[in-house]
Amino acid sequence: MKPTQSFRIAIGLSQLLFTALLPIWLKLLSYLHPVVLPVVWICVTLFVFFAVYYLRKESIHIHAFIIKMALSLYSLGLFILLFFRPANQEYTEINLIPFRTIIHFLSEQGNFLIAFYNITANILLFIPYGIAALMLYKNLSKARRFLTPLVVILLIETAQHLTKRGSMDIDDLILNLLGVWLGYLLYPYINKVIKTC
Secondary structure (H helix, E strand, O other): OOOOHHHHHHHHHHHHHHHHOHHHHHHHHHOOOOOHHHHHHHHHHHHHHHHHHHHOOOOEEEOHHHHHHHHHHHHHHHHHHHHOOOOOOOOOOEEOOOOHHHHHHHOOOOOHHHHHHHHHHHHHOOHHHHHHHHHHOOOOOHHHHHHHHHHHHHHHHHHHHHOOOOOEEHHHHHHHHHHHHHHHHHHHHHHHHEEEO
């Protein structure tokens, strides 16, 4: 099948953007597992593809099975990011005070890269789950939209603490949930471009 003009524009722009920002992505390697690069590459590529198709008022049809497989691979990458960090980091703290970590980062008392990752990435990396949930389960009840991500993210935070692979922080829970809920809000726009079949 011959690539469309939108496809060629999207692939060119996405790879140009990823390459132009490569020095920023490479700095993340001091704080995160190298799988961060393919995860960021996927996110940048998908974002640009969506933007190009949306602006050109075009849509693409993707089988639900492919979306599930892509979400599984994305989840594997996120799992590695969350549980396989550089060995020189220790995680023993528990923060149960809402917004304490967020305020600490916003007050510029921490490292900018870590602040950016902990605030922005903790939101952005969970947006695909909100979008995929509504793509795959269109009749998902409001209760399940709230409770399912809450329980899953609580389990992730607890597992990170027990395995000492991350700190247990209520702010991470808040930011991750915000990401899922943003995915729910973005779904109507995504649905104009990506049609499941």
